[in-house]
Amino acid sequence: MMAKETYTLVKAADKSREQFGDAKSAAEAFSKANAAEKPTVVKTTPGKGAEFVAGTSEIKGATGKDFSKYVGHTDKAFRDAWNMAEVHREKGAQALEAAGRENQATQVDMxxxxxxxxxxxxxxxxxxxxxxxxxxxxxxxxxxxxxxxxxxxxxxxxxxxxxxxxxxxxxxxxxxxxxxxxxxxxxxxxxxxxxxxxxxxxxxxxxxxx
Missing domain, CATH: 2.40.50.140 (Nucleic acid-binding proteins)
Structure with missing residues (x-):
């Protein structure tokens, strides 16, 4: 039986490593990771070696350093899963924000x-x-x-x-x-x-x- 490809998420900030057996799990973990942790994802395929699929770039702004995550085009399954995870994360953030506004409105005695x-x-x-x-x-x-x-x-x-x-x-x-x-x-x-x-x-x- 042929060995399965694996994905490794590395956070340069604390040098931690997580390994995943599928693109979806790895993409979701990369989406949740804070860009300031400087995460990267490497896919290892038996017989082909390691391939970089996602990483973090540094941005120099007026207020100092900032970081932005990006995904390469070589692994379609990972990229599609990451896009979906980002959509779900954004919807979750919007839902939390809306709940906060509703809670704030209840503090007002009309x-x-x-x-x-x-x-x-x-x-x-x-x-x-x-x-x-x-x-x-x-x-x-x-x-x-x-x-x-x-x-x-x-x-x-x-x-x-x-x-x-x-x-x-x-x-x-x-x-x-x-x-x-x-x-x-x-x-x-x-x-x-x-x-x-x-x-x-x-x-x-x-x-x-x-």
């Missing part, structure tokens, strides 16, 4: 929402979105109390009405009218709280008199 007001700026995460409202959890600068603000959806401009926007920190401002302008806050903006509005206006007045 009977205790406060309406947005002209002249105010609200900062905080988007908690839920309904057909009529964008619900945002805002922390009052003076009291430190958290309140859930109901923004009329039709009056808020520049809000990316996508499921992934829920949970992200946003600023929604009403400078002069009932029209609100939204923008997602960047990580650097979350490190420090915004200056109180009266202080910001005071600073602007000093600058104008210089």
């Amino acid at each position: 009977n205790k929402l406060e309406k947005s007001e002209i002249g105010k700026t609200y900062r905080g995460p988007i908690m839920a979105v309904t057909a009529e409202f964008i619900v945002q959890r805002h922390t009052d600068e003076k009291s430190g109390n958290q309140v859930d603000i109901a923004h009329d959806k039709v009056n808020v401009f520049n809000y990316s009405d996508k499921s992934e926007s829920i949970g992200k920190e946003h600023q929604i401002a009403y400078p002069h009218s009932k029209s609100g302008f939204a923008r997602e806050l960047q990580p650097s903006e979350l490190q420090k709280a915004p200056a109180p509005q009266h202080e910001a206006g005071k600073t602007a007045s000093i600058e104008r008199t210089r």
